[in-house]
Amino acid sequence: MTEIRLFARVRRGVTWGCLAAVVAVLVPVLPGRAEARVPEPTPLDLVVAVDESGSLAVKDVRAEIEAAATIVQAGLNPRTRVTVLGFGSANGTSGRAVTQYCRPTVVATAEQLQYLSNCVKGLHPRTEAEGDDTDHGAALSEALRVLRSGSPSNALKRIFLLTDGQTDISGSSSSGSGDRDAEAQRLLRQRLATARSEGVGIWPVGFGSEVDQAGLNRFAEGGAQRGCDGRAESLPRARRVRDSREVARSLVAAYAAASCLRISPPSEGDLRPAGTLELPLAVPGIASEATLTVAKGDPRVWVEFIDPNGRTAPSNGSQGRSAFTRSGAGGTIETLRVVAPLNGTWRIRLTAPGGVARQSVGAVAMYQGVIRSALVVERPQIRTGEQVTARLSLVTRGGYVQDPKELRGLSFTVTATGQALGVGRAVPMRDDGQAPDDTPGDGSYAGVFTAPGAPGKVTLTGSVAGDGLRPDGNPTATINVVARPPDVQGEVRFPGGTTVHPGGAVHGTIQFHNSTPRTIRARLLLRAPPQAQATLAQGTPLTVRPGGSSYPFEVRFGGGAALGRASATLQLADESDPAKVYLVKQRTISVEKPPGLLERHLWQILGGIALIALVLAAPWSKRHARRVRADVRSLRVALVHNGEQAGRELRPGRGKWSDEFPFIIRDIESNPLLDEPRGDKQALVARHTADGRVKVCRPDGTEFQVGFGAESEPVADGVRLVFRSVPSRYAPSGLIRLFTRGRPPKSPPIRDPKSSSPDSFKTIPSDSSDDWL
Known part of the structure; x- marks a missing residue:
């Protein structure tokens, strides 16, 4: 079981509450308007049910409060609704096993978020007079009641259950005079069946020595088995931690899995009095929205959020394609929410004024990405039994995959369907630089599909999935399988390689074979990320005469082309009928920084230095000789x-x-x-x-x-x-x-x-x- 650790260590004297709060205000207010619209993150209808039984110590309840505050404000979607319940048993004077501390609240405004932050503080250990046993069934009943009405459209319904023990209502008279615990278990099974039928997933987090792992598993397995995507990792799973100090980070891990969010590796350090410290946070290119949160320890510490281009992010409004909302300036936690963030390494700069004691500080980023992919088949028409290369590539918001590490945890699959195939056939895909793949780790996977023995249409469907990612549809490509060779066949080659500097060009050739007696006029088309500023230098139609022929072309990149690996797709289509495609080629172009003066003239410089040394050494050498x-x-x-x-x-x-x-x-x-x-x-x-x-x-x-x-x-x-x-x-x-x-x-x-x-x-x-x- 892998848990997400928010920070590696906490200096003595810093409470776990500060640590948990690092993620507690991940989304403080509504985002501003960005230039580029992106699909909204997954909305949730969330009920947090917190154990208040008498076996809890004060520190345990404080940990639960901080953990609850963490996730009630962690939703990246402002349509997410949150409710917080506390539960014990009904054997107290009030006769109520469950208390609603936070009414169902949509996290759409800063005021609503502040309400949630305040109302969770009402959680407390129950006294015997309040009913201090543990009735999980009653907690689930109330949670299900809340989720039956007012749920945001298309929201995933979730119950997060925080508990330190097993069901125990032996002292509750409301369950009759018989075996009360047996009756509680029967009712609990009924509630779990109801949760399953109503599509409610249950994510239990247990802590303490009295927790039964098998009992936690029954909670997770008894509710609905519907994840935010099709991966097994997104299904409900029980988590057990050693003590209450680990509840918050375990709950954050559960929340990330339940809502298809990703949490970046945290960053932490020690901020000295009157000192400055920078904490790095990685935001990958697949992130459509991100929240950067810093726990600064003392409200007087000044915080700056610096983007990968070295610019200080504004507190509100837009900058470039990104929109910003900042909160928490007067407290120990500050948060910056960014819609359409720049990908790369962000730096959180903390500055402590004089008189502020040494602080243990930390930062974390939570993000959700919209994943788009493109599927191309290099020859849309092939002969029966012939092989063709299919390429499935990741299309990020920035157009580039800057770091191969961004691809970790992603699965790329292609499935072929068609009448001649019967059941779907998987096409093995690879991105390791081995044929038919061109470049390892560039986010473009390649595989070979072998046509069936009978003519007909074959449809390839691509899929890319991963933690914290929401697919924006699955791309498809159609192959026309024919009995005889296609009239026009071709191949695209890049004999000079596919590395270019901004302002330069990549040169290629197209080899044709036209088996018809007529001349064909075709046009070469290019699709590439806008940041690459790529254009075809050859814009006129190509005349493909009968027989074999070869045509050179070049793809030029603008002087301001973004550095990285850009996926470029070349398509050769008929001049009069653009829907008639003869050839498609997708290739990753590496746009690299031009060499500097020293690198360009290194050998000349070294030769000059050697010559000068010889000239200066000549008189001495002659005298010595x-x-x-x-x-x-x-x-x-x-x-x-x-x-x-x-x-x-x-x-x-x-x-x-x-x-x-x-x-x-x-x-x-x-x-x-x-x-x-x-x-x-x-x-x-x-x-x-x-x-x-x-x-x-x-x-x-x-x-x-x-x-x-x-x-x-x-x-x-x-x-x-x-x-x-x-x-x-x-x-x-x-x-x-x-x-x-x-x-x-x-x-x-x-x-x-x-x-x-x-x-x-x-x-x-x-x-x-x-x-x-």
Whole structure:
């Protein structure tokens, strides 16, 4: 059992009465006149029967009063009539088991609504002298009596029964001296049978530990089983809650089901002193009328109702196609009723002045929608046994289905009837984007119908149903099933897709085959929501010659076209006889917001940024490349004495970048070895050259150059130098190499002077300390 929870939580100190009152004044006054007329919501003739037996505590009665006040003012139709009864038993001094606290009242004016709000306060726990047992039969008798006269035309008759216990009239002398409870049960069964025969539905709400679920079910099942629509969810059902604090929200759920209303997900929050808070409320496109109610906690809190376009709704009068009526400005509950509301997210803005304590606030929307649907068959004439696609689409007041969530809980059905079919045949429908459906979740369902084997007329009937929706008729389409192929057949295609921006166009083609010897003149017609501002660019008649042919067309959308998914229907009809339709195609067109400047030119902007970065980085990159080429930390030098390597390689001293590699040769006359200069001014200095060689400067200022891997000219008798380069982590990156003219050549191996072959080389081993690179 799913109950509608008006709010998720209530801060300590906030009474349930305030919580229940959030929906208690859903329709405070008559609506103003809207530009667009919409069918009226379902009228009710409602009797609320409230248990006043002595087992009720004061808090229980307060909860019942608030629950009663909730629904007596919740009707969206101003022709709804409401009566409130309190009942106990007839064993008191008055001898009356039932008291009428609110006379039958049509909720047509603010004064009448205020009367209902005040009269329910007379409900109270009965004393023993007043008759404090529980006589459900007497309550039903009085409710049925009220409903027999003065009921509004076409109103649904409902009894809402609030109780905490089973029937108990053991102390009532009016039931005789026998088994009084057994007699009460017999009379109760009679009243239930009467309710059923008179078309009165009973919706019991039980609370407390003494409630018998089976007994509640007998109330719901005993009355009339007539719902506000054909769904099982609209039939009477018993509800049981844990305690009286949940009575109001359970009763609201029952009222919504009984009257085919929907309640939006509630919104709540904490409003701080001198603070502002916005509560969002969703009003879907299927809502024809809606009431936005806010429980603000303190009368001094200021409330604004802001529509999905960001405009503050007026308190009364019209704005655009909508009409507004506001009430409750001086109390803790404020309500705005909107006829033909804008669909989307409304925002309730609450502002607390200084000195107002922190408030737990909440808002809820109740609405009822008028559902219209359209049914099209893509080829009105088909051959026996042939298949054809049928499309059943939801037509909202705004023309668009903005959010696929609006389709939840809706059922789309198509039934085919005809002499050749016998009993009706269901046509399976889908809206999941799988063939034959085009777009998932757009409110347009598609199915395939297979023609019977015998010629004749077949009628397809569509139906869309859902909670809080009233169908405005069921659309039909006729298929002419013939024995031979139709004279003219065609197909509509959109090769470029069906997405468009305001001011743009969708392009399509029509493929024809005219099997007759004569030329046919036809006209292409378009049906689309007014908000789409859609027009056919091709307005002249089409000439369909014998054989196959193809015709392009385009559907243009105005610059002010509303964003969303619009259902467009194209129809190809005979020029001289418009009733003769050759082809119908329905397709959902997605009208999307044009891309912004950044989105349109993103790649150009990114390319420009990259180019600017390269230009700005070029000087730095060139300088860095020069430093890398000059860096001597990758150099290694070895000494060759009389054709053999003497000692180990020498590397530059560890440290920062440098373009000079100083070294000395010790004991050059006897046992020459390379070493670091350690302040010796007679050092040789090695540097990189621009052409990838090494230049060595002697202490006396002379210099020589040598290639990597080759022996240098003698630096002393029988002493030569060999340089090599090792890989370095300081090598330029790919970006930097764009600004360099070459790479330092790899070091070839040193030639072995003992080999007789000029191509014989040996590799000088690297020092293990090279790993630091």
